[in-house]
Amino acid sequence: MVRSPLTIKSIRSVAPLLDRVLVQRLKPNTKTASGIFLPTSATSSPLPEATVVAVGPGAPNSKGDIVPLSVKAGDRVLLPGWGGNSIKVGDEEYHLFKDAEILAKITE
Template identity: 80%
Template sequence: MASQATFKSIKAVIPLLDRVLVQRFKPETKTATGIFLPSSSTSSPLPEATVIAVGPGAPNKEGAIVPTAVKPGDRVLLPGWGGNAIKVGEEEYHLFKDAEILAKIQE
């Protein structure tokens, strides 16, 4: 089970090194025709998220800082595991290592 921290403002969370703060897309709770979906059908988190903030990057073997591959506002594809949950009010965010992010989604 991933650990979970609670904060009053998302601005208080500044990722370090190669960490990326994301907010997962919320699953639809009703269909396009207006039928409400039961919570059991929407319980698994969606693999897509929006990048909220990124750290400056992590040093490589030579000591040079390698920046993260994504930036705030990017849409990304996440693995079904990992990350650390952060709760801000009723909103949930996750911190992932840059290398754990599977892909950047082009619009």
Template identity: 60%
Template sequence: MSTILRSIKALSPLLDRVLVQRVKMESKTAGGIFLPDSAVKELNEAKVLAVGPGAMDKDGKRMTMSVAAGDKVLIPQFGGSPIKVGDEEYSIFRDHELLAKINE
């Protein structure tokens, strides 16, 4: 990416795209034992940070998004468009690529 973002808040998804950040697995167990980086795997769980307004259907009407900012979702292991801001990593997926919404 040629443009350097100072903050992820400067990024607004377009159409049916969803900006997410993967939830990081704890590197410490409940008993207080620290796990090495090789033992900590990436989870497919992510938090939705921002959503686009929705795609247009063939009649020109805006389709509603299936998720909203703040939702937790399951994302595919691979895919999406990665974005790095500082040390933090984010991804942009299309709404239909999300696997499930986690209701807590």
């Protein structure tokens, strides 16, 4: 059974809970530097890089203490090719991941 992504009217109405991170994947280039348009089959797989839009407050550990997340809004991160939940806002698509599923934070 294939489910369509959840549709929301405004991204501001989405507040991640616990250790969840709301991200927006970077869109693949559809045109090369020399101006050649790439077919959709060449750009259909999602890029592993994303921008963090919002984060939850953190999840409690076994002692009940809240463990803060390792990323914050505005960070660039690497994501796995699987997992996450899709959220559609207008024409834009966002994804919710657990903090532990994020592979790396990109620093420059």
